[in-house]
Amino acid sequence: MAKLDPAEIGVLLQPYLAEEPSRSLCERVQRYLALLEVWNKKLNLTSVREAAQMVERHMGESFYMARLLPEFQTMLDLGSGAGFPGLPISLMRPEADVMLAEAHAKKAVFLREAVWMTGSHARVWAHRVEEMERDYRFDVVTLRAVDNMPDALALAMDRLEPGGTLAFFTAQGGETRLPEAQWAHVATHNVPRSGGRILIATLAQ
Structure with a gap:
């Protein structure tokens, strides 16, 4: 993989951010x-092997989601995998308590190292989300590439605070139904330089 300098x-990140990225952020990436x-x-x-695509598709699109989210104190990235979108969001929102949930043991080890390498304040939950305390809920729950989106969305709903925000990526041409709930606000945003979209939905209080 060709190396990229800061x-x-x-x-590469500029189209996804509200302002020019700092050198510190680029060095973390x-x-x-x-x-x-x-x-x-x-x-x-x-499956992405080219460095520029990794920056755009993984880091950039996650940074773009961070721009769309309301203010929050706690966030759960469900099925975090390689850390998207949770790890980049934690870099953009360092004041927030971000939890990266990944039950796959080796992926969880990678996430812990990635958190340390990037200076993120995120925490890693290396178990199934169902094993959290029942009353453990979050202001925001995010999802990206998950195996079974309907089941994952149902699980996400169980972890949302009243008035909380659900945020997830949808593929080009894909149609993902929101779970039945009282939604105060729902918006879909086109991802820059991509055919994908981000759906942001906020529960009623």
Whole structure:
């Protein structure tokens, strides 16, 4: 995989951010990419192998989701995998308590190392989300690539605070139904440089 310097990473990230990315942020992304390259050789964390695509599709699109989210104190990234979108969101919202939930043991080990390498304040939950205390709920729950979206959305709903926000990616041309609930606000946003969309839905209080 071709290496990218912080300036090149900054150019790739610019369409997804409200302002020019700092060198510090670009260096964190650079460290993440180096770690992902090593781990991807032994654990298939992502099918994307080209560095620029990783920056845009994984980091950039996750940063874009961070822009769309309301203010929050707690967030759960359900089925975090390689850390998307939760890890980038934690870099954009360092004041928030972000939990990356990943039951796959080796992926959870990778996430802990990625958190350390990037200086993120995120925590890793290396168990099934169903094993959390029943009253453990979050202001925001995010999802990206999950095996069974309807089941994952139902699980996400169990972890949302009243008035909380559900945020997830939908594929181009894909149609994902929101779970039945009293929604105060629902909006769909086109992802820059992509055919994908982000759905943001906020529960009524």
